[in-house]
Amino acid sequence: MTQDASYPWRxxxxxxxxSIKNLSKQFGSFTAVDDIxxxxxKGELFGLLGGSGCGKTTLLRMLAGFETPxxxxxxxxxxEMTQVPPYERPVNMMFQSYALFPHMTVEKNIAYGxxxxxxxxxxxxxxxxxxxxxxxxxxxxxxxxxxLSGGQRQRVALARALVKRPKVLLxxxxxxxxxKRLREQTQFELMNIQxxxxxxxxxxxxxxxxxxTLSTRIAVMDAGKFMQIGEPAEIYENPATQFIANFIGxxxxxxxxxxxKNQSTVQLQHEPSQKVFTAATDHKSPESELTTGQQSxxxxxxxxxLIDKTPLTDCQNQLAGVVKEVAYLGKLSxxxxxxxxxxxxxxxxxxxxxxxxxxxRIDWDDPVHIGWNDNSAVLLQS
Amino acid sequence: xxxxxxxxxxxxxxxxxxxxxxxxxxMMVYSFNYSxxxxxWGGFSTRWYTTLLESEEVWAAAALSLKIALLNATFATLLxxxxxxxxxxxxxxxxxxxxxxxxSAPLVMPEVITGLSLLLLFITLNQQIGxxxxxxxxxxxxxxxxxxxxYVAIIIQSRLAxxxxxxxxxxxxxxxxxxxxxxxxxxxxxxxxxAAGWLLAFTLSLDDLVIASFVSGPGATTLxxxxxxxIRLGLRPDINALATxxxxxxxxxxxxxxxxxxxxxxxxxxxxx
Numbered sequence: 129m130t131q132d133a134s135y136p137w138r139x140x141x142x143x144x145x146x147s148i149k150n151l152s153k154q155f156g157s158f159t160a161v162d163d164i165x166x167x168x169x170k171g172e173l174f175g176l177l178g179g180s181g182c183g184k185t186t187l188l189r190m191l192a193g194f195e196t197p198x199x200x201x202x203x204x205x206x207x208e209m210t211q212v213p214p215y216e217r218p219v220n221m222m223f224q225s226y227a228l229f230p231h232m233t234v235e236k237n238i239a240y241g242x243x244x245x246x247x248x249x250x251x252x253x254x255x256x257x258x259x260x261x262x263x264x265x266x267x268x269x270x271x272x273x274x275x276l277s278g279g280q281r282q283r284v285a286l287a288r289a290l291v292k293r294p295k296v297l298l299x300x301x302x303x304x305x306x307x308k309r310l311r312e313q314t315q316f317e318l319m320n321i322q323x324x325x326x327x328x329x330x331x332x333x334x335x336x337x338x339x340x341t342l343s344t345r346i347a348v349m350d351a352g353k354f355m356q357i358g359e360p361a362e363i364y365e366n367p368a369t370q371f372i373a374n375f376i377g378x379x380x381x382x383x384x385x386x387x388x389k390n391q392s393t394v395q396l397q398h399e400p401s402q403k404v405f406t407a408a409t410d411h412k413s414p415e416s417e418l419t420t421g422q423q424s425x426x427x428x429x430x431x432x433x434l435i436d437k438t439p440l441t442d443c444q445n446q447l448a449g450v451v452k453e454v455a456y457l458g459k460l461s462x463x464x465x466x467x468x469x470x471x472x473x474x475x476x477x478x479x480x481x482x483x484x485x486x487x488x489r490i491d492w493d494d495p496v497h498i499g500w501n502d503n504s505a506v507l508l509q510s
Numbered sequence: 511x512x513x514x515x516x517x518x519x520x521x522x523x524x525x526x527x528x529x530x531x532x533x534x535x536x537m538m539v540y541s542f543n544y545s546x547x548x549x550x551w552g553g554f555s556t557r558w559y560t561t562l563l564e565s566e567e568v569w570a571a572a573a574l575s576l577k578i579a580l581l582n583a584t585f586a587t588l589l590x591x592x593x594x595x596x597x598x599x600x601x602x603x604x605x606x607x608x609x610x611x612x613x614s615a616p617l618v619m620p621e622v623i624t625g626l627s628l629l630l631l632f633i634t635l636n637q638q639i640g641x642x643x644x645x646x647x648x649x650x651x652x653x654x655x656x657x658x659x660x661y662v663a664i665i666i667q668s669r670l671a672x673x674x675x676x677x678x679x680x681x682x683x684x685x686x687x688x689x690x691x692x693x694x695x696x697x698x699x700x701x702x703x704x705a706a707g708w709l710l711a712f713t714l715s716l717d718d719l720v721i722a723s724f725v726s727g728p729g730a731t732t733l734x735x736x737x738x739x740x741i742r743l744g745l746r747p748d749i750n751a752l753a754t755x756x757x758x759x760x761x762x763x764x765x766x767x768x769x770x771x772x773x774x775x776x777x778x779x780x781x782x783x
Contacts, residue, residue, distance in 0.1 A: 194679055214682045221683045227676035231698045240694075241684030292684065 135359075136169040137345060145170040145328055146191070146296060151200030153186050153352075160186040162352035163200070173322050173329040175343030177336060179375075183352040184332045188298050191330065192221045205295050215244070220294040224301040226285035228273035234260070234284050235269040241292045259287040262321065279310050286318075290325060299331045303338060315341050336376050340364070348372055364429075366506060373427045373506070380433070380473045382426040382505075386418050393502055394418065396426065401469035406444045408502040418507065425508045430476040432504040435463060435496055443499030449473070451494045463490060465498055473498055534757065541750035548745040558751040568736065568752065575716055575733040578647060582654040583712035587704055589655065590662025590711075595696065597663065598670035599678075610667075616660040625724030628653045632725060645727030653725045654715040661714065662707035669703040669774060670696075702774040709767035713760050 136142035144167035153161040161183045168174045176184040189195040191202060193214035201210045209217055220241070229237050235256055242252045260266045263283040273281055282302065289297055302318065303311045319342060322329050333339050339346050340360040347357045355375075356368040367373035370381060384405065388395035396405045407426065418424055434440050449467035456479075463475045475498055477490075490496060541559070545552025562568055597610055616624065632642055632649050642649050677699070681691045719734040726735065733756065740749055 192679075192683060194682075214679070215685045215687055219683075221680070223676050223680055225674060225676045227674075227680035229677060229681070229695060240681070240686075244685035244690070288680075288684070 135344075137167070137172075142169060144168060145172075145205055146330070147203040148187075148191075149201045149203070151187070151190065151202065152198045153183075153190060153195060154198045159352050161190070161197075164352070164354055166347060166354065166357065168328065168330065170328055171326055172344045173319065173331065173342055175339035175346040176330065176332045176349060177334070177339040177346050177376075178349035179334060182349040184334075184349050185300060186352075187349075188221070188300055188330065188332045191296070192219055192298055193217050218295040219298060220289040220292055220296075221298040221300065222285050222289045222302055224304060226273075226281050226305075228281060228284055228288070230273055233270050233272055234265065234276070237273070237284060238288045238291050241288065245292065255291055259291045262324070263287045278305055278307075279314065282306060282314065283317075286321070290321070290327065293325075294327060296328045296330060299329060301333055302331060303333075304335070311338070318342065340376070348375060350375075367427060367508075370425060370427070370508060373508075378430055378474060380428040380430065380471075382428065382471060384424055384426050386420055386422050386424060389418070389420060394507070396424070396507075398469055398471075403447075403469050405505075406502045407505050407507055418509065422509070427506040427508055428473070428500060428504060430462065430474045431460075433473060433475045433498050433500045435465065435475045435477050435490065435498050437490065437494065437496055439497050440499035444502045445505075446497060446499040447473070448495070448497055451490055451492060451496055454490070454492060461490075463496075465496060467498065537750050538754045538757070541747065541754045543747055543750075546747065548747055548750070558748040562748045562751050562755075565748070567731075568733075571731050571733045571736040574647060574730060578651050578654060578722075578732065579712045579715040581651045582658055582715040583708045585651075586655045586659040586662050586711040587708045590659040590707055591666050591700065591704055593659065593663040594666025594670065595692070595700075598667045599675070599696075613660050613663050616657040617664070619657075621718075621720040622724075624657055625653070625721040628656065628721070629724045645725055646730035649725045649727070650722050650730065650732065653721050654711075654718060657721070658711035658714045661710050662704075665703050665707045665710070665771075666700060669700060673699060702770045706767045706770040706774070709763045709770070713763045713767075716756070716760060716763075 146166075146168040148164065148166040148168075150163050150165055151161055152159065152163050164187070176187060178184045186195060190197050191204075191209075193209070193212060197210060201208060203209060204218060209219075229240065232240065238256045238259060239252050242255060247255070256269070257266070260269055263286060265280060265283055265287070268276065268280060268284075273284065276284065282305070286302070299318075303314055306314060315338065318329075331339070331342055333342075343360060345357065345359055346363055348355045348363065350371060356363055356372050358366075363372065364376055367376065367379070370379075373379040373381075382398060382405075384396035384398050386394055387397045387404070389409075393406050393408050396407060397403070398405070405426065434443060440446055447467040447469060449465040451463050452466050452472065453464040455462040458479070460476050460478045463477070465473045465475055467473055540548060540551075542554050542556060543551055544555035544557065593613060597606065597613065600606075628649075632645060635641060636643065677695050678691050681695045682688070686694060717734065718732075719738055722732050723735055723738075726732070731739075733752075737749055737752060740746060
């Protein structure tokens with residue numbers, strides 16, 4: 129069980145570092161955050177994921193102290209923070225706009241928080257130099273923010289928030305303003321810095337890929353509530369609802385009725401076509417709670433479906449169909465297959481063979497077979 | 511575009527500008543006229559400037575006007591900045607819309623009404639509490655502050671509305687208490703706006719005739735009041751010279767204010783991109 133030390137949320141008796149209890153925030157008649165509770169553990173890189181207006185930024189701003197909760201409470205490292213003003217919280221925030229003070233040099237920006245804390249002059253100089261080195265901006269200390277590139281500003285903002293050695297660092301869409309290449313590179317830098325400093329990070333993002341890459345755990349938010357909280361793989365492989373299955377990655381939905389059930393598998397029927405499918409049950413998913421005759425939805429990730437021009441004899445579940453659309457993405461292709469049961473499936477397959485078109489490659493209007501194994505689908509009660 | 515049409519547009523443009531500026535230029539030219547009769551050109555001379563500078567009356571009026579303008583600009587900038595910050599930054603501020611409307615009312619209020627109402631106020635105050643005992647420099651300054659702080663407040667408010675609150679929140683987050691944030695972050699951001707507001711208030715005060723005439727008392731004659739009273743006695747060339755000097759001063763002030771506001775706008779754009 130040694131590996132579980134880095135997964136404190138898996139242990140029922142671990143002490144949370146940030147504890148949010150029944151927190152709500154209303155703006156007039158609009159409920160931005162609706163009675164949520166959450167525990168975040170020390171050293172986590174916790175992702176708050178959701179579309180715009182889902183309440184994730186409001187939650188972050190309540191953690192920072194910029195918004196006062198309508199009800200509920202926030203504890204950080206055992207101390208109640210609900211009514212504490214932002215300038216007295218052991219929390220720092222990196223703003224989406226970076227919010228660098230334009231009239232101060234990079235050094236002065238970073239030193240600002242230390243000065244407010246009454247840190248000695250020589251210690252300020254040392255700590256600013258150290259943090260500038262960490263974000264690889266040692267030569268830029270005398271510049272003003274408008275003389276820096278977007279990526280450099282982002283790192284100054286990070287340094288300014290980290291130099292105070294906060295207990296928690298809040299990051300509001302930290303990578304949204306960077307271009308794609310820089311974003312990917314910065315993701316890993318962020319993870320490195322989090323690892324070096326050991327500070328607990330809470331990251332707000334609308335980008336599910338970013339959340340998946342960065343986070344130890346993700347909370348998916350919608351309409352002020354958590355839809356699911358879990359490790360990235362858990363959320364991807366075991367989405368709790370259709371909303372999450374669709375929000376994180378893409379998914380095919382197949383409405384079915386449970387007609388038979390035994391120890392390890394269930395038989396499911398797609399009623400309009402009378403076609404029967406097999407799915408394995410495992411302890412983690414709610415399949416085991418299903419009873420015969422119950423309606424449910426089979427959720428199938430596009431990459432877990434195989435596609436071929438010949439019948440897929442190895443798969444427990446098979447459907448014949450016709451390719452309606454092909455999107456060639458280089459390393460893989462996405463196909464939209466109109467199947468015999470009238471449902472269009474999205475299937476992705478790696479482009480393993482360097483074919484020159486004709487014959488081998490699957491193309492528009494080709495008759496194909498798609499198939500999946502009994503452990504590929506997730507069953508959701510509907 | 512056809513050349514004929516563009517020539518037409520150019521003609522209209524020239525006419526428009528000529529209508530605006532030829533009288534002013536003529537007046538400036540005639541301020542160097544030797545002749546005592548204003549419309550008759552008698553050769554180049556600076557004698558009217560000399561006459562002007564020798565007149566104690568003119569010096570006194572100019573000094574009074576400058577004193578009022580300086581006092582007014584300073585106080586209007588202080589009060590207007592505070593009002594602007596309050597309007598743009600205090601969130602749980604009941605009736606904010608009402609206050610925003612009220613602060614801009616002096617901009618559209620006819621000067622005659624502002625002047626008259628202030629005069630009535632001063633008279634009532636004098637009767638009730640014995641102050642102001644006499645109308646003069648203090649009442650004119652107060653009257654000028656009343657309307658010019660509205661301009662400053664609007665400049666400051668629009669400056670703050672154009673910048674996100676992120677900077678102030680970031681400072682709070684880094685441990686600065688609210689007053690410290692105002693001093694360290696908000697005010698430095700506002701200096702160009704405040705400077706523009708100060709210059710605007712200064713020129714507004716220097717220009718004002720109507721309000722000053724209402725609230726002034728015996729012995730306190732501002733420069734515009736002096737010019738007006740002299741013109742009523744007939745056109746005199748030394749007034750041309752005086753007007754030329756005033757125009758130069760005001761133009762310089764307006765140019766600096768405009769330059770500051772453009773710079774502030776650029777800074778705004780840079781901050782948001």
